[in-house]
Amino acid sequence: MDWSSVQLRSLVELRRRGTVTAVAAALGYTPGAVSQQLNALERSAGVPLLHRVGRRVELTDAGVALAGHARQILDIEADATAALERSAGAVAGELQVALFATAAADILPVLLTTVRDRHPGLVVRSREMVVDDVYDAVASGTADLAIGLEYPDVPIRRDPSLRVVRLYRERFSLAVPTGSMSRSGPLSLAGTGPPLGWILPPEDTHYGQAIRVVCRRAGIEPELRHEVNDTAASLALVEAGIGVSTVTPLMLRLRPSRFDVLPIAETFERHIAVVVRSSAEHRPSVAALVQVLRELAKSG
Template identity: 45%
Template sequence: MLNLDRMELSLHRLRMLRELNRRGTVTAAAVALHYTASAVSQQLAQLERDVGAKLFERLGRRVQLTELGMLLAEHAEEILGSVERATMALEEAQEAVTVRLTAGVWASVASGLLPSALTALAAEHPGIQVRTRELAPEDTADAVRDGTLDFSFVIDYSDTPMPWDPGLERAVIAVERLHAAVPTGAVPSGTMSLLELAEHPWILASPRSHFGRAVRVACQRSGFDPKINHEVGEQATALAMVGAGLGVTLVSDLGLTLLPPGVDVVALNNPVMRTVAIAYRTTAARRPSLQLVIDAVRAAAAELGLGARSPLP
């Protein structure tokens, strides 16, 4: 029986309900929210007790929402949206910004941009705390859309533009070149074409990743398919394998901070370019804290000679 007279809805549990509705399985919702599946199941069971009605039905491995569950999930979207708008209104009304933001990052951004950006931000605006969560670049935008992150760093390649969610906006931070990373002495110094690497063994990320797909497309447009001997996801791992003489790869400007011994970096005549941006929900565009973070990261990129302010389409 519905507990309408004493029902108190937890925002925490409503977020779990929203993710379950979006993703269809408890496991997928748990991954999105960075909880265990058992923790999400327990919280959803408590939500049913709070409401006093059956909200879910199991269909094999999937969980289907009942009519009441769907009704509550629809209102959860509105409730959580209202909470976000109220938070922004309170932030705008403060003379000094005090807030905690969670950002999605990947290795080269975390090592190449964030240390100087967050140090400067802390000095000028100590009330803004930025926490980071390392994700694959192709996963960060989804986490922002779903509300798991306040903002994230995203990439877009010149030859392989990525699909974009209309509910998100991007602020351009930097424009990077990709360079050839080869074992020391493997190729002449100076510049080279991508085609000159055609006969070398390659170390590259999976084509399911933005980086792996973009490099494959660039090689194919240069007239060859790379011979991939080692498929690895982490750029630092790929560079370590280059340093051991196991093959070649490409590395971005920010990725140069990850170089191990034994690697030569050679400029490409026609380099692959990529744009680094900060993605955030359109509803968060007016948040003072977000704009201050964007300004700090842009300044850090400009100090490295990678600054860019042009809008993305």
């Protein structure tokens, strides 16, 4: 049978995500291109892999079976790539990195200049993504490495095929309009609320879940006034006196703003982490990039 890695990856992602549209978003293709890959794979397999249910397509039993083997084939391909790199004895080639917007603005420029100086044979390409999607990007093989976030109160679902390396920890503070709250020490979240409401990310995000867990543990239900997923937009609203939000040092570096930053009595933290496939962990190019990120985290 003659099939490509893209075809197999499309099948694996369809099993994982359930819709062609979701697969297209994850792989960076159009839905039409994903459908073409799946149709070509079906022709190569010689048996029906998909069947239509209303406006959606679902995997047949044969499709489910092949998806399981496809994951193994992709892992073997990754192992072969790592073996070839090790035999060459040099850090070279090309890596695709997925990362969230704040990391793209703050971490990526220093990472790229350091890699350029230290490993001139290594080409790094990047793709900005919604932070909660970067783990799936590595799992699916669309990214070799990802820079993401993990919240202790909402831990990442551990996949044995992935390795999560924590780089450093950030503690959240409270961003409030200038002069709106006067405190000599850490502020309990129980002391927030009307007349200032909260500016929060959606509850279906890891960050949104984590802040709500912390607030409820403190005995309050945050009064949501504005649901905003973009960090810069949240900070702009706080600066305008619209409400309060939580911030970390990395967030504050994204957009210089004029508001008060108050320490929080409750523990609310997140970890900046790098994610790689377990099969690629010892690939020289991947290991070199992880090492640079570790060094930057220590020096930052």
